[in-house]
Amino acid sequence: xxxxxxxxxxxxxxxxxxxxxxxxxxxxxxxxxxxxxxxxxxxxxxxxxxxxxxxxxxxxxxxxxxxxxxxxxxxxxxxxxxxxxxxxxxxxxxxxxxxxxxxxxxxxxxxxxxxxxxxxxxxxxxxxxxxxxxxxxxxxxxxxxxxxxxxxxxxxxxxxxxxxxxxxxxxxxxxxxxxxxxxxxxxxxxxxxxxxxxxxxxxxxxxxxxxxxxxxxxxxxxxxxxxxxxxxxxxxxxxxxxxxxxxxxxxxxxxxxxxxxxxxxxxxxxxxxxxxxxxxxxxxxxxxxxxxxxxxxxxxxxxxxxxxxxxxxxxxxxxxxxxxxxxx
Amino acid sequence: xxxxxxxxxxxxxxxxxxxxxxxxxxxxxxxxxxxxxxxxxxxxxxxxxxxxxxxxxxxxxxxxxxxxxxxxxxxxxxxxxxxxxxxxxxxxxxxxxxxxxxxxxxxxxxxxxxxxxxxxxxxxxxxxxxxxxxxxxxxxxxxxxxxxxxxxxxxxxxxxxxxxxxxxxxxxxxxxxxxxxxxxxxxxxxxxxxxxxxxxxxxxxxxxxxxxxxxxxxxxxxxxxxxxxxxxxxxxxxxxxxxxxxxxxxxxxxxxxxxxxxxxxxxxxxxxxxxxxxxxxxxxxxxxxxxxxxxxxxxxxxxxxxxxxxxxxxxxxxxxxxxxxxxxxxxxxxxxxxxxxxxxxxxxxxxxxxxxxxxxxxxxxxxxxxxxxxxxxxxxxxxxxxxxxxxxxxxxxxxxxxxxxxxxxxxxxxxxxxxxxxxxxxxxxxxxxxxxxxxxxxxxxxxxxxxxxxxxxxxxxxxxxxxxxxxxxxxxxxxxxxxxxxxxxxxxxxxxxxxxxxxxxxxxxxxxxxxxxxxxxxxxxxxxxxxxxxxxxxxxxxxxxxxxxxxxxxxxxxxxxxxxxxxxxxxxxxxxxxxxxxxxxxxxxxxxxxxxxxxxxxxxxxxxxxxxxxxxxxxxxxxxxxxxxxxxxxxxxxxxxxxxxxxxxxxxxxxxxxxxx
Numbered sequence: 001x002x003x004x005x006x007x008x009x010x011x012x013x014x015x016x017x018x019x020x021x022x023x024x025x026x027x028x029x030x031x032x033x034x035x036x037x038x039x040x041x042x043x044x045x046x047x048x049x050x051x052x053x054x055x056x057x058x059x060x061x062x063x064x065x066x067x068x069x070x071x072x073x074x075x076x077x078x079x080x081x082x083x084x085x086x087x088x089x090x091x092x093x094x095x096x097x098x099x100x101x102x103x104x105x106x107x108x109x110x111x112x113x114x115x116x117x118x119x120x121x122x123x124x125x126x127x128x129x130x131x132x133x134x135x136x137x138x139x140x141x142x143x144x145x146x147x148x149x150x151x152x153x154x155x156x157x158x159x160x161x162x163x164x165x166x167x168x169x170x171x172x173x174x175x176x177x178x179x180x181x182x183x184x185x186x187x188x189x190x191x192x193x194x195x196x197x198x199x200x201x202x203x204x205x206x207x208x209x210x211x212x213x214x215x216x217x218x219x220x221x222x223x224x225x226x227x228x229x230x231x232x233x234x235x236x237x238x239x240x241x242x243x244x245x246x247x248x249x250x251x252x253x254x255x256x257x258x259x260x261x262x263x264x265x266x267x268x269x270x271x272x273x274x275x276x277x278x279x280x281x282x283x284x285x286x287x288x289x290x291x292x293x294x295x296x297x298x299x300x301x302x303x304x305x306x307x308x309x310x311x312x313x314x315x316x317x318x319x320x321x322x323x324x325x326x327x328x
Numbered sequence: 329x330x331x332x333x334x335x336x337x338x339x340x341x342x343x344x345x346x347x348x349x350x351x352x353x354x355x356x357x358x359x360x361x362x363x364x365x366x367x368x369x370x371x372x373x374x375x376x377x378x379x380x381x382x383x384x385x386x387x388x389x390x391x392x393x394x395x396x397x398x399x400x401x402x403x404x405x406x407x408x409x410x411x412x413x414x415x416x417x418x419x420x421x422x423x424x425x426x427x428x429x430x431x432x433x434x435x436x437x438x439x440x441x442x443x444x445x446x447x448x449x450x451x452x453x454x455x456x457x458x459x460x461x462x463x464x465x466x467x468x469x470x471x472x473x474x475x476x477x478x479x480x481x482x483x484x485x486x487x488x489x490x491x492x493x494x495x496x497x498x499x500x501x502x503x504x505x506x507x508x509x510x511x512x513x514x515x516x517x518x519x520x521x522x523x524x525x526x527x528x529x530x531x532x533x534x535x536x537x538x539x540x541x542x543x544x545x546x547x548x549x550x551x552x553x554x555x556x557x558x559x560x561x562x563x564x565x566x567x568x569x570x571x572x573x574x575x576x577x578x579x580x581x582x583x584x585x586x587x588x589x590x591x592x593x594x595x596x597x598x599x600x601x602x603x604x605x606x607x608x609x610x611x612x613x614x615x616x617x618x619x620x621x622x623x624x625x626x627x628x629x630x631x632x633x634x635x636x637x638x639x640x641x642x643x644x645x646x647x648x649x650x651x652x653x654x655x656x657x658x659x660x661x662x663x664x665x666x667x668x669x670x671x672x673x674x675x676x677x678x679x680x681x682x683x684x685x686x687x688x689x690x691x692x693x694x695x696x697x698x699x700x701x702x703x704x705x706x707x708x709x710x711x712x713x714x715x716x717x718x719x720x721x722x723x724x725x726x727x728x729x730x731x732x733x734x735x736x737x738x739x740x741x742x743x744x745x746x747x748x749x750x751x752x753x754x755x756x757x758x759x760x761x762x763x764x765x766x767x768x769x770x771x772x773x774x775x776x777x778x779x780x781x782x783x784x785x786x787x788x789x790x791x792x793x794x795x796x797x798x799x800x801x802x803x804x805x806x807x808x809x810x811x812x813x814x815x816x817x818x819x820x821x822x823x824x825x826x827x828x829x830x831x832x833x834x835x836x837x838x839x840x841x842x843x844x845x846x847x848x849x850x851x852x853x854x855x856x857x858x859x860x861x862x863x864x865x866x867x868x869x870x871x872x873x874x875x876x877x878x879x880x881x882x883x884x885x886x887x888x889x890x891x892x893x894x895x896x897x898x899x900x901x902x903x904x905x906x907x908x909x910x911x912x913x914x915x916x917x918x919x920x921x922x923x924x925x926x927x928x929x930x931x932x933x934x935x936x937x938x939x940x941x942x943x944x945x946x947x948x949x950x951x952x953x954x955x956x957x958x959x960x961x962x963x964x965x966x967x968x969x970x971x972x973x974x975x976x977x978x979x980x981x982x983x984x985x986x987x988x989x
Binding site for chain 1: 449456460472483496509525846931
């Protein structure tokens with residue numbers, strides 16, 4: 001399959017190759033006939049090629065392209081991206097630019113940018129796998145001015161884009177009983193109990209079963225019931241990221257599945273008001289509840305990398321009463 | 329292909345397609361009817377595209393049309409016997425239309441562009457008129473627009489919005505591109521290697537009238553008039569500190585034999601090297617005059633009176649003939665030569681040949697006798713002849729058709745003619761009275777150049793006069809032509825004339841420096857450049873002895889090194905600044921660990937880095953943990969660091985480095 005996003009900065013087009021071939025033909029004709037009209041055409045063609053290179057370089061290099069995500073980004077799911085473009089040239093309009101991103105169905109036309117002009121566009125993109133994107137697979141492409149060359153400039157990320165793993169449905173672990181807190185005091189927290197604590201706007205991670213339909217209809221926005229925690233549940237989900245061979249595709253694939261399942265279990269437990277933590281080799285997220293914890297766990301899962309079993313660090317120690325669940 | 333996209337392609341290519349074949353009409357490279365049909369069909373295609381219904385001929389129709397054209401082509405070649413250029417041009421016109429009417433993909437649009445390029449090539453290679461420059465400029469502009477828009481369309485799979493093609497390219501960028509390309513085109517054109525002489529020579533060299541008029545071995549009265557009516561550039565004369573009056577009369581040939589309206593040179597005088605200036609580099613002291621001559625026929629050089637030395641450039645030479653005449657070595661190309669004038673002195677033509685009185689037609693001799701009467705003093709004889717010619721005769725570039733000998737007809741019946749009639753009549757009448765005389769041809773006057781100290785001599789400046797020995801001191805110049813028929817010595821122009829002069833300069837430049845540019849010109853140019861460079865080197869080496877030059881050189885060296893260091897420092901800072909301080913500190917941490925343990929995998933998480941560093945350097949545990957914590961908070965937690973924390977990180981990294989060392 002042809003890769004949409006180029007891994008080069010400049011490449012000659014088929015038209016450019018034809019142009020060079022025609023230059024050769026005209027050169028041979030001019031040399032053999034001594035026709036100065038042909039010499040003039042040849043000189044014009046060669047000069048145009050050089051000028052085309054200069055204009056093209058200015059056109060693409062003069063535009064900076066920054067990308068940042070809007071909201072959460074989940075692997076393989078559509079995500080909104082804000083693209084900031086700026087023409088840094090003092091003179092010269094940047095034109096004939098196309099924005100490329102793997103998530104887009106094709107090149108996206110960018111209207112000419114006047115000198116110094118800034119512009120923001122929002123596009124929908126997809127990231128194929130979880131992880132941290134520091135150098136996005138996106139950029140600006142242009143064949144301007146004559147289509148002899150394609151020039152590409154990779155976009156930069158305004159800040160790193162954390163791509164959460166796509167949750168994969170799996171059996172949710174049993175929550176430990178109340179007395180499993182090991183004598184630590186009970187925290188008055190929101191959770192999945194019966195008592196309504198408050199009403200608030202719907203947010204990512206909320207259980208749709210908590211939707212307050214009447215109030216939503218009245219307010220004309222989505223409202224959910226926030227419940228009090230029925231009881232404390234401190235579950236530490238653990239993924240073993242130590243592999244015999246960190247390059248083995250099968251092992252890596254299994255690890256990815258484990259991470260996805262872990263994400264799914266963490267989301268379910270957190271949406272039920274549970275206290276959830278996360279551990280892996282050299283990684284530790286202290287058990288807590290609520291939406292910030294959701295982001296912390298997903299962030300840790302997104303960043304998790306395989307390490308070699310030899311010399312891999314041990315799992316961090318648990319607090320008294322915490323319940324470890326190894327996700328495989 | 330989407331109809332909207334096809335419409336965009338047609339609209340993009342149509343302007344260039346309309347202009348591309350136009351010069352073929354003027355160069356006879358395509359018939360007027362074919363071009364008219366092509367333009368009409370193109371207009372129809374464009375109109376349909378504008379209406380949103382671009383034409384798309386089915387393949388069957390295209391194949392049938394192709395077959396039909398093959399028959400037409402065979403008929404054209406075998407029956408009509410059109411030249412190769414015409415047949416090929418017509419084929420290209422047909423192909424261009426067929427392609428534009430059946431664009432089905434971006435590749436076919438490029439094929440149409442290729443056909444248009446071939447049409448342009450045919451037009452450019454067959455055009456020799458100066459207006460070709462306008463054509464080149466127009467095509468450059470249209471081609472730039474077309475290529476820029478095709479480059480955009482290549483990334484669309486359906487019709488682009490209206491604003492897309494309107495916005496590309498912008499006027500400023502187009503101008504910058506075209507001006508830049510034109511400037512770059514000049515050195516490329518003059519620098520490309522020439523292996524053959526110019527294919528197309530300026531058209532005036534092939535003009536029969538002018539060539540015959542200046543054949544020098546033979547000049548007839550009728551063709552001389554045709555040459556004078558021509559507006560072609562004969563030569564350009566450049567002088568730095570010129571006394572224009574001294575050099576406006578240029579002598580090309582002298583004639584002593586007249587028969588039936590034709591002047592010839594006596595065969596015995598054709599190859600007698602007497603009195604001609606020698607071909608040597610000009611010594612100082614002589615006033616230099618440079619002449620760029622478009623050679624005609626036998627290549628006689630136009631020379632001012634009083635020439636002492638001559639130097640022909642470009643490896644050509646000049647053969648001396650009798651009466652101070654010079655003939656260039658064989659070759660059709662233009663010639664540049666420099667002559668050195670001696671001190672101002674009475675104007676005398678070199679050589680001693682004169683018209684034999686016995687060869688003067690009887691009617692003219694009798695007429696001379698009636699004019700001169702019994703006057704014997706040569707100056708008085710000439711005065712009477714000149715007076716009669718100016719009083720009873722009319723200057724005309726289109727004299728009535730003669731009956732019999734044109735000169736006899738001029739003297740006895742028509743009494744109207746141009747300068748050669750007057751000069752011929754006067755020379756023959758003087759000869760009939762026993763005074764040594766002959767006919768001289770050449771040029772008189774010219775138009776002052778607009779941007780240079782030069783005179784452009786054109787066909788209208790061709791002139792004929794008499795050389796006669798009236799007082800035994802040599803052949804002086806006598807000009808019996810009435811003042812009305814005498815070309816202007818130097819003409820300064822009004823604004824309009826300046827524009828016209830500019831046009832003539834451009835025309836001369838095009839004829840001489842573009843159309844007729846050749847390897848010798850190129851060699852001359854490179855030699856001049858080499859001399860210039862060696863002169864500069866010499867100047868520089870002279871400077872090297874002076875202490876100021878040394879100081880300047882040192883200054884330049886210091887500036888260059890300083891500039892390079894400044895650029896390097898800026899680049900380093902620019903790259904380093906992109907990395908946040910916390911990441912910088914973490915990278916330093918990894919480097920320290922790698923230095924101690926040998927290798928740190930890219931997959932090693934930050935906490936593990938801190939742990940391993942602490943294991944290898946127990947004193948570094950706190951600092952490593954702090955660096956990792958700050959890094960994770962900044963890079964992953966999105967928390968920005970204050971300046972105090974940054975300084976603390978820098979301190980910790982310094983401490984770690986000390987510990988590691």
